[in-house]
Amino acid sequence: MEIKDRVFIVTGASSGIGLATAITLSDRGAKVALLARSTHALKELAHKLPGSLPLTVDMTQFDQLREAVGAVRQHYGRIDGLVNNAGRSYAAAIEEIEPAVFDEIFHLNVLGPIVAMQAVIPLMRAQGGGSIVNINSGTAFMTVPQYSVYSSSKRALLGFSLTARAELEKDRIVVSEIYPFITATNFGKNRMGNPAGGGPAAHYAEGDKPEFVAGLVLQAVQEGQAQYFANDRLRKMAGVGA
Numbered sequence: 001m002e003i004k005d006r007v008f009i010v011t012g013a014s015s016g017i018g019l020a021t022a023i024t025l026s027d028r029g030a031k032v033a034l035l036a037r038s039t040h041a042l043k044e045l046a047h048k049l050p051g052s053l054p055l056t057v058d059m060t061q062f063d064q065l066r067e068a069v070g071a072v073r074q075h076y077g078r079i080d081g082l083v084n085n086a087g088r089s090y091a092a093a094i095e096e097i098e099p100a101v102f103d104e105i106f107h108l109n110v111l112g113p114i115v116a117m118q119a120v121i122p123l124m125r126a127q128g129g130g131s132i133v134n135i136n137s138g139t140a141f142m143t144v145p146q147y148s149v150y151s152s153s154k155r156a157l158l159g160f161s162l163t164a165r166a167e168l169e170k171d172r173i174v175v176s177e178i179y180p181f182i183t184a185t186n187f188g189k190n191r192m193g194n195p196a197g198g199g200p201a202a203h204y205a206e207g208d209k210p211e212f213v214a215g216l217v218l219q220a221v222q223e224g225q226a227q228y229f230a231n232d233r234l235r236k237m238a239g240v241g242a
């Protein structure tokens with residue numbers, strides 16, 4: 001899909017991969033609706049991105065999310081792209097998993113993206129098509145002690161994304177997924193659960209740049225393949241083109 005003059009929603013636009021994606025899309029002439037909870041950060045970003053729209057939303061509050069999508073539609077009159085990026089991780093051994101935190105992670109990482117897709121699909125269908133890009137994770141293909149909730153949420157997102165792709169093909173709505181590897185953002189700092197955590201957190205500072213992942217999002221919007229991997233190691237783990 002073309003990017004110039006198209007309207008995109010980017011969730012989790014206040015930080016990291018979402019921030020880099022919003023800037024990348026705007027630099028290529030898109031109008032970007034910026035969704036996250038941090039009102040101040042979104043307003044500052046909106047000053048820098050011409051024609052953008054900051055909207056404070058907690059993605060786990062589905063009425064807020066639906067309302068925000070409605071506001072984007074009302075503001076721009078159309079929605080061409082959705083980048084489901086907002087997400088958090090949770091470090092806890094199986095025996096320590098708290099059901100309430102499990103729920104929060106699955107609401108944010110799985111149900112939020114589904115509700116956002118449900119909110120944009122009818123409009124995209126009526127417009128003759130659109131692009132949905134879901135930010136997944138390399139952990140969807142890994143077993144990482146302490147990260148069962150996070151990796152399971154991303155495995156679930158994988159299933160929903162591939163199914164949505166198959167269901168929506170007939171409507172020219174293209175669903176793609178990005179699998180970042182360790183990326184240098186605030187993700188490690190923002191995780192819930194055990195502060196020691198283990199896993200890949202120690203390597204965040206040396207990870208890929210968020211702009212690299214934003215480049216994969218751009219590629220996904222333009223080409224529309226099902227899956228984009230940050231590196232060949234992940235591609236092999238996924239059993240794609242190994």
Ligand SMILES: NC(=O)c1ccc[n+]([C@@H]2O[C@H](COP(=O)([O-])OP(=O)(O)OC[C@H]3O[C@@H](n4cnc5c(N)ncnc54)[C@H](OP(=O)(O)O)[C@@H]3O)[C@@H](O)[C@H]2O)c1
Pocket residue numbers: 011012013014015016017018035036037038039057058059060085086087088089108135136137138179180181182183184185186187188190204207
């Ligand atoms: N960094 C990595 O190594 C890595 C690797 C693989 C996959 N990923 C995936 O990449 C995506 C982006 O993560 P990141 O690395 O950019 O982390 P980040 O810097 O922590 O950014 C996370 C974004 O999600 C938003 N968010 C969190 N909870 C939210 C909520 N309840 N409602 C609305 N927005 C919420 C945050 O904004 P507010 O706090 O303002 O709400 C922020 O904009 C996630 O889906 C993550 O799973 C990251």
